[in-house]
Amino acid sequence: MFLRYIFLKNLRDKRAAIFWWSLSFFLLAISVASIYPAVAETAADLEAYIESLPDAFKAAFALGDESIGSPVGYFNAEFFTFMAPIMFLIFAIGFGSATIAGEEEAGTLSMLLANPVPRWRVVIEKFVAMALGTAFLAVVLWLSLVVGVRAFDIDISQGRLAAATVSSALLGLSFGTVAFAVGAATGRRGLAVALAVVLTVVSYLLGIFAKIVESLESFEQFSLFYYAVDVNPLANGLKAGNVVVFIGVIAVALVAALVAFERRDLAV
Amino acid sequence: MSWELAGKHEVDGAAVTDALIVTEQLTKYYGQNLGVADLDLEVREGEIFGFLGPNGAGKTTTIRTLLDFIRPTSGTASVFGLDSHKNSVDINRRIGYLPGELELYKKMTGQELLKYFAALRGGVNWLDVGMLADRLGFDMTKPVKALSSGNKHKLGLIQAFMHRPDLLILDEPTTGLDPLMQQEFYQMLLEAKEKGQTTFISSHILPEVERVCDRVGFIREGRLVEILTVADLKAKAVHRLELVFAANVPQADFIDLEGVKDVVVEDNVVRCTVAGGLDAVVKAAAKHEVVNLISHEPNLEDIFMAYYGEDSNVS
CATH class of the missing domain: 3.40.50.300 (P-loop containing nucleotide triphosphate hydrolases)
Structure with missing residues (x-):
């Protein structure tokens, strides 16, 4: 049954990668949870240390209002402000750039399109594969976190853990879809990765500078990291307004991929 | 054309x-x-x-x-x-x-x-x-x-x-x-x-x-x-022929035959290209004692050359 649809075949191709990603997420979630009790004990010292750090540094790691001794402050500082988004970004950008452009560079895309399959269907199914892969990892991560916080008796809401996980996954998927669109438009995997990474870094730095430099404050809303990290979903939950931003970016990139891929010549 | x-x-x-x-x-x-x-x-x-x-x-x-x-x-x-x-x-x-x-x-x-x-x-x-x-x-x-x-x-x-x-x-x-x-x-x-x-x-x-x-x-x-x-x-195919005779043959017997070009005679060996049928050249060769007749498969370039000559490059 995995050979009946393009998206299932794509996920089947990625099964080994998805397994190792799942294992990584699981181990990471358990490790982060396991360290918390020790951190909580020495929270006061850490607080004092963090207070002494420059504002820019605190901004970069989103060491915001919560104490690092609190579960929310700890999980944000240790995981959701950097590690989780980065992992989803790597996964989604890698997947998105490989699925059309990578297949084109490997020379198999024209064999796929020699079948009676319209190009839009290839784009949609390959996007669905990337989105499902990302969603699967988000579920694995959330379950791992739930197991971790239970095992180490950490008082944090499962719903808020889900909110933070979904936010990171949506951030990853957004830039992954950008890579996907660049790959669909150009057939060049390297370019797709490069452009998506550059956009990610610009977006990340914009978010940080918006926090440090007062005159740039209004620019924070142009950083996608703002909607995934700065709005603090671990404390505040998932807000529809923020989710809509990601869905909008993904939709625009997907439409761009559909239009561009429909119009262009396939590479040899 | x-x-x-x-x-x-x-x-x-x-x-x-x-x-x-x-x-x-x-x-x-x-x-x-x-x-x-x-x-x-x-x-x-x-x-x-x-x-x-x-x-x-x-x-x-x-x-x-x-x-x-x-x-x-x-x-x-x-x-x-x-x-x-x-x-x-x-x-x-x-x-x-x-x-x-x-x-x-x-x-x-x-x-x-x-x-x-x-x-x-x-x-x-x-x-x-x-x-x-x-x-x-x-x-x-x-x-x-x-x-x-x-x-x-x-x-x-x-x-x-x-x-x-x-x-x-x-x-x-x-x-x-x-x-x-x-x-x-x-x-x-x-x-x-x-x-x-x-x-x-x-x-x-x-x-x-x-x-x-x-x-x-x-x-x-x-x-x-x-x-x-x-x-x-x-019918139009160009063959490259190599004829080996028992004795030396005069070049005159092979030039001016229909469809035959590029005739080279070296002692008892005649090399030429033939467009179309081989009849004329075979009949000419039959006047002498033929030791061997080698016909090379025509290739694509030969055919292009036969149709369009030396200046067949399209710019």
Whole structure:
């Protein structure tokens, strides 16, 4: 049954990668949870240390209002402000750039399109594969976190853990879809990765500078990291307004991929 | 005679009603580089059409346009009377395609790959797949990456034939097949023809095209040179002859013979090229004691040279 649809075949191709990603997420979630009790004990010292750090540094790691001794402050500082988004970004950008452009560079895309399959269907199914892969990892991560916080008796809401996980996954998927669109438009995997990474870094730095430099404050809303990290979903939950931003970016990139891929010549 | 006129003349003279592939003034540029120019081509239902030209002549460009992988810069291409771009899905449903540079999913086994493509196509009888695999001696359980180039090619042939397509488009189909498999492949083409399937086959090897095709189109540097039936082609074929005699022969006996060119006489050996039949030269040779007669297979360049002389380069 995995050979009946393009998206299932794509996920089947990625099964080994998805397994190792799942294992990584699981181990990471358990490790982060396991360290918390020790951190909580020495929270006061850490607080004092963090207070002494420059504002820019605190901004970069989103060491915001919560104490690092609190579960929310700890999980944000240790995981959701950097590690989780980065992992989803790597996964989604890698997947998105490989699925059309990578297949084109490997020379198999024209064999796929020699079948009676319209190009839009290839784009949609390959996007669905990337989105499902990302969603699967988000579920694995959330379950791992739930197991971790239970095992180490950490008082944090499962719903808020889900909110933070979904936010990171949506951030990853957004830039992954950008890579996907660049790959669909150009057939060049390297370019797709490069452009998506550059956009990610610009977006990340914009978010940080918006926090440090007062005159740039209004620019924070142009950083996608703002909607995934700065709005603090671990404390505040998932807000529809923020989710809509990601869905909008993904939709625009997907439409761009559909239009561009429909119009262009396939590479040899 | 200009190249364009040569192409147009053939199309004008042909019946359009039973045409399966029609290109009209098909032109494709890759940036500044010419793929094909003003290509008027017509492949009739039920025939095996050979598309012959040196590497880089525009054969693959034409084929990729028919499959809607690339779009014409100008002009049109239609297959089954349908526009190659607008109706590409309906067209591809009825086409079996083998690319010149075959790349398949390396991690899948032959069986998985064929199941996948069969599912995307729909309506493939798995018994046909098994029969094709048996016929070609193809082991479906091996992953693609473990296949030799010959076996990979067999897999390519199976996926092209498995849905009994109305039209087979095969780009350099015998590359990598051993001689036995080539025989089998030619047999498959002839059987397909008996069943009413049409074949469009590109090649740069003249004898390959000669043995199975009904008609041959010559393409060179993006332009159609001429379309000939294979019978006409054979009549026009240029042979390079080498005659070895028991004694020295006078050059005068061999120059000025009909169709004979480039005569070189060295003592008892005569070398020449002959266009068309060999009758005149054989009769001339028969006046002397012939020790050996070697006829080299005509190659594509010889034919181009015979038609268009030294200045056959198209700018």
